[in-house]
Amino acid sequence: MRFLGIDPGLQFTGYGCVDLLPGHPDPVLVEGGVFRLNRRDTLASRLADLERDLEAVINELAPDRLVVEQIFSHVHRARTAILMGHARGVILLSGGRRDLPIDEYPATEVKKAITGRGHARKQQVQASVASQLGLREIPDPPDVADAIALALCAARRREHEPVVST
Numbered sequence: 624m625r626f627l628g629i630d631p632g633l634q635f636t637g638y639g640c641v642d643l644l645p646g647h648p649d650p651v652l653v654e655g656g657v658f659r660l661n662r663r664d665t666l667a668s669r670l671a672d673l674e675r676d677l678e679a680v681i682n683e684l685a686p687d688r689l690v691v692e693q694i695f696s697h698v699h700r701a702r703t704a705i706l707m708g709h710a711r712g713v714i715l716l717s718g719g720r721r722d723l724p725i726d727e728y729p730a731t732e733v734k735k736a737i738t739g740r741g742h743a744r745k746q747q748v749q750a751s752v753a754s755q756l757g758l759r760e761i762p763d764p765p766d767v768a769d770a771i772a773l774a775l776c777a778a779r780r781r782e783h784e785p786v787v788s789t
Contacts, residue, residue, distance in 0.1 A: 624781060625653065626726075627686035628773030629677070630766045631710035633669050634662045636677075637764070639771030640684050643778045650778040652756045654684065655767045666706075670713050677717050689718040690726045690777040692733070692769070726777045733769075736776045748772055 630637035636658040641650040658676040660669040681689075691714050694704050718725045731741035738751045745765040752768045753761040755775065762768040 624688065624778070625684065625686045626650070626688050626690055626774040626778045626781075627681065627684060628690040628770040628775075628777065629714050630692060630769040630773065631707055631714055632660075632766060633666070633673075633706055633710055634660055635764055635766040636660065636673055636710060637766030637768070637770035638677075638680055639762075639767060639774045640686060641771065641774040641778050643781060649755070650775055652758070652771065655762055655771050656680075657764055657767050666709065670709055673710060674713050674717060677714060681717060681721065681723075686723065688724045688726060688777060688781075689714065690728065690773040691715070692773060693727045693729045726780075728773060728776055730769075733772050733776045736779065737772045745769070 624643045626641050626643070628639045637655070638658070639655040640653040642653055643650050658673060660672050664672070691711060694708055694711060715725060734743040734748060735741040737755070738747045740747070745768070749761040749763070749765055749768040752758070752771050752775070756771070762771055
């Protein structure tokens with residue numbers, strides 16, 4: 624099964640793809656990267672660019688599931704949450720158009736699953752992802768590591784679900 628994690632953003636949107644292969648104890652990294660959106664462009668233009676880039680990656684990688692971070696809204700950062708909601712909407716729309724199942728996790732849950740701490744710093748997530756996947760370098764920018772962490776979290780949960788036979 625192939626999982627495509629997406630860390631939504633309006634300047635950097637990270638993506639990370641992992642495979643859960645039969646007979647392999649751990650998920651395997653397929654690809655990770657980032658969509659760089661021009662912050663000087665209008666919001667509508669950035670969202671259109673995000674959709675185009677995401678569509679290309681979905682077509683290329685053909686995931687079985689999308690994984691996206693849930694929005695967390697803090698009273699002092701409500702505007703940020705609203706803006707991120709636009710990017711999340713594009714991601715959900717892209718998955719919905721393909722009838723892809725979509726998993727959504729809070730950032731604290733993903734961080735705890737990857738680092739052992741729900742409030743881990745970005746550098747800790749980067750280091751944990753690199754270590755768990757045996758990477759020579761940490762994924763950079765941090766948005767890539769966050770997206771890979773989302774995919775890893777979903778794959779590991781799926782791996783431990785009981786098989787239901789009909």
